[in-house]
Amino acid sequence: MAFIAVADIGGLGAREGPAILYPWRPPSILPSVLPWVAMLVLLAAPANRKRKALWLLLPLALLLLVVSWLPNAVQNDADELVDVVRPMAFGIAAIWSLSFLWVWKHRLLALVGSFLASAGMSVLVLVLDQSQSTMGLEVWMKALTVAVWALLLSASLVVAGIICRRQYRPGRVVASLMASCVALHVAAAIPFVLAAVIGQPGGIPGSAVLAIVLVPALASVGMLLPFLLLSFGNELYRERLQGMLRLAREPLPPMLKPDAAAAK
Amino acid sequence: MRPEHFARQQASGCRAAARFRHVGGFLCILAWLANSVSCLGQTETVTPVEIALKYSEAQEPIGLAPVASSLPTTQPFTKEPPGGPSKVRGRFDFHGADIPDLPWLWAGQEKKLYLDLNRNGDLTDDTNGVFVSSERTPSYAVLKSVPLPLHSEFGHYSCLVDIHLYNFRQVQCTMWLRSFYEGRVTLGGTEWQVGVVETHSPEGRQLLLRPWSRRGQPFSLHSGSRETLPLLHSLFFQGQLYDLTCQEQFDSQARSLRLALTPKTVPLGEVHVSGAHLGRLTFRGGQVIAVIDRPGQSFRMPTGSYSRLGVVLEAEDSRAYANVNSAAADIRVEASQATTLDVGGPLTNLVVVSRDATHLQLNYTLEGRGGETYTLIGPRKSPEFRILREGKQVAAGQFEFG
Numbered sequence: 001m002a003f004i005a006v007a008d009i010g011g012l013g014a015r016e017g018p019a020i021l022y023p024w025r026p027p028s029i030l031p032s033v034l035p036w037v038a039m040l041v042l043l044a045a046p047a048n049r050k051r052k053a054l055w056l057l058l059p060l061a062l063l064l065l066v067v068s069w070l071p072n073a074v075q076n077d078a079d080e081l082v083d084v085v086r087p088m089a090f091g092i093a094a095i096w097s098l099s100f101l102w103v104w105k106h107r108l109l110a111l112v113g114s115f116l117a118s119a120g121m122s123v124l125v126l127v128l129d130q131s132q133s134t135m136g137l138e139v140w141m142k143a144l145t146v147a148v149w150a151l152l153l154s155a156s157l158v159v160a161g162i163i164c165r166r167q168y169r170p171g172r173v174v175a176s177l178m179a180s181c182v183a184l185h186v187a188a189a190i191p192f193v194l195a196a197v198i199g200q201p202g203g204i205p206g207s208a209v210l211a212i213v214l215v216p217a218l219a220s221v222g223m224l225l226p227f228l229l230l231s232f233g234n235e236l237y238r239e240r241l242q243g244m245l246r247l248a249r250e251p252l253p254p255m256l257k258p259d260a261a262a263a264k
Numbered sequence: 265m266r267p268e269h270f271a272r273q274q275a276s277g278c279r280a281a282a283r284f285r286h287v288g289g290f291l292c293i294l295a296w297l298a299n300s301v302s303c304l305g306q307t308e309t310v311t312p313v314e315i316a317l318k319y320s321e322a323q324e325p326i327g328l329a330p331v332a333s334s335l336p337t338t339q340p341f342t343k344e345p346p347g348g349p350s351k352v353r354g355r356f357d358f359h360g361a362d363i364p365d366l367p368w369l370w371a372g373q374e375k376k377l378y379l380d381l382n383r384n385g386d387l388t389d390d391t392n393g394v395f396v397s398s399e400r401t402p403s404y405a406v407l408k409s410v411p412l413p414l415h416s417e418f419g420h421y422s423c424l425v426d427i428h429l430y431n432f433r434q435v436q437c438t439m440w441l442r443s444f445y446e447g448r449v450t451l452g453g454t455e456w457q458v459g460v461v462e463t464h465s466p467e468g469r470q471l472l473l474r475p476w477s478r479r480g481q482p483f484s485l486h487s488g489s490r491e492t493l494p495l496l497h498s499l500f501f502q503g504q505l506y507d508l509t510c511q512e513q514f515d516s517q518a519r520s521l522r523l524a525l526t527p528k529t530v531p532l533g534e535v536h537v538s539g540a541h542l543g544r545l546t547f548r549g550g551q552v553i554a555v556i557d558r559p560g561q562s563f564r565m566p567t568g569s570y571s572r573l574g575v576v577l578e579a580e581d582s583r584a585y586a587n588v589n590s591a592a593a594d595i596r597v598e599a600s601q602a603t604t605l606d607v608g609g610p611l612t613n614l615v616v617v618s619r620d621a622t623h624l625q626l627n628y629t630l631e632g633r634g635g636e637t638y639t640l641i642g643p644r645k646s647p648e649f650r651i652l653r654e655g656k657q658v659a660a661g662q663f664e665f666g
Contacts, residue, residue, distance in 0.1 A: 001658075005613035005628055007647035009640065010582025012541055017613030019652065024624070 031128040035090050038124065047100040052236040056096055059226030063089040084146050087125040088223055091118035091150050096227050096237060103243025107158050110244055114154035122146040152188055153220055156180040161245030168247035170232045178221050185217035312526035315458050317445035319519065321424050325440030326461055327485030341367055342385035345378055352435050363414055370405065370429055377407050377427065405429040418512055421519035445521045448476055452502030460495060460510060460521050461485065469495040469510065473555060488585035489641050490544050490576045493553055500554035500566050505530050532564040533597040539608015539633040543578030547595065569594040577609050577638065584611060584630065584638040606634035615649055628663040
């Protein structure tokens with residue numbers, strides 16, 4: 001391919017520069033394919049060898065579609081947030097696909113399992129997404145962000161299970177997950193906000209504090225929502241959600257005694 | 265007196281001494297002594313070109329003002345005007361100058377800046393020290409034509425500044441200088457506008473040197489046009505090296521500067537330049553700055569080593585500049601052999617293509633004959649690019665600044 005620069009520089013030179021030849025080769029598709037291959041490997045686990053398990057790819061694909069549209073919709077300041085949202089989407093999908101390992105187990109085990117699955121998958125996707133020029137400290141910082149976010153998400157799921165008091169109702173699950181997400185993100189942001197306030201003699205605006213706390217919290221809820229909807233509609237993942245959050249199945253309608261039925 | 269006149273008179277004096285040799289040794293010695301005394305007298309009478317520089321105000325900002333920074337302060341001043349809760353206090357700090365801080369108070373709601381011009385801590389008794397911002401927002405203020413009080417060991421004076429105050433998160437201040445000292449001088453048969461801009465920056469005073477015909481045009485220390493130069497010890501201009509001295513004078517409370525250009529004889533070397541459209545070349549080496557205007561393909565300048573070269577190209581209505589800082593290998597000008605410089609036009613619009621993983625990065629550069637990078641002076645449109653595959657255009661776009 002040939003690249004030509006065009007600019008009006010008056011009498012100082014020609015308007016059109018010489019053609020610069022550059023051999024363009026399409027970029028390798030491996031970095032974009034590998035996360036999907038990793039997802040298929042997870043779905044190949046014996047417990048996932050069911051058609052219903054494959055529905056997990058739908059919320060993931062929808063989420064990635066939204067993420068690909070985000071850079072055009074948000075301000076430049078949110079670029080770094082967008083960079084870590086894509087890996088986090090794969091991380092949440094990893095929690096859902098591997099949750100059979102810790103359903104109806106101790107909540108601490110669920111927390112550790114969810115964190116390891118989501119952080120591992122997210123960091124893998126994050127590293128694959130990086131270009132050569134951004135390798136180094138920047139990637140370490142993003143990996144740390146992703147790991148902390150994965151821990152917050154896993155903890156939010158566990159706390160939401162506690163808030164629901166063992167009762168499974170979709171609306172209640174969503175509400176308690178939102179509450180736990182916001183609460184945990186606020187708790188995690190407090191040290192950073194304090195450091196910023198101390199570091200800035202003039203103080204920092206309230207809108208900036210809200211942005212630090214609320215944007216990641218709402219992004220967490222937004223990312224979890226498609227997977228929750230899948231769980232509400234898909235029997236396999238509903239059972240796993242109930243097991244992961246340790247929520248009892250919906251109570252059965254009271255049975256009538258045979259005598260009472262006969263009397264009628 | 266110009267050096268060639270001096271040499272001519274010295275030669276005629278020596279011829280006179282030879283003519284009277286036959287009269288006797290005594291007379292010869294007398295003649296030689298008289299000639300020597302005459303020559304000595306002529307050396308001492310090399311008169312500098314003196315230029316009186318008067319205070320002048322520019323319509324546009326020239327450069328950053330002498331104030332180094334603005335220090336916020338929470339301690340109330342002795343007496344303050346009413347300004348409500350949005351009052352912000354501070355002091356202008358004149359780094360590197362023996363001038364006390366200047367207290368100020370910004371009343372955001374009233375959009376007023378109060379300056380303690382007499383520095384007595386009372387911000388209500390300075391009748392000429394209240395300035396109103398033209399901006400609507402209380403957190404950003406632009407205060408134009410503020411006379412900033414300064415003083416030196418000879419007297420008090422002021423410089424004109426535009427003050428920009430920002431109160432986002434913390435108070436920040438930027439000052440743009442609008443005043444300078446200017447005069448007129450004829451050198452090499454051309455009239456020149458000569459000026460001195462006092463920035464108090466690490467670069468020190470700046471010398472304005474441009475044709476008198478351009479006097480009405482705005483100038484800036486940051487434009488790259490090389491109309492302003494650091495005011496160093498020596499200036500080579502119009503084929504002559506001058507020692508520069510700049511002294512301040514106070515006449516009936518008005519401050520002016522006196523710039524003296526004392527001619528100096530130094531060996532010159534030949535320089536060839538391969539490029540075209542050369543408007544002004546500046547060479548800086550130590551405390552010497554050489555300014556070569558419209559040099560053509562070759563010119564002579566003082567011998568020595570120069571580490572910084574500034575190039576300004578001119579053609580029709582376009583101008584461009586380049587900075588060539590050759591710290592690794594200085595430009596050496598020698599009397600024995602000519603130096604060749606590969607700089608200048610014509611300029612070439614270029615795309616620099618590089619790959620970053622899945623992205624292709626396109627950068628624009630305006631390159632000179634020797635590979636030096638130029639920047640256009642004045643307003644300009646964003647450059648564009650075209651991408652061709654097998655002769656057919658497959659994409660086109662515009663480069664973004666920054």
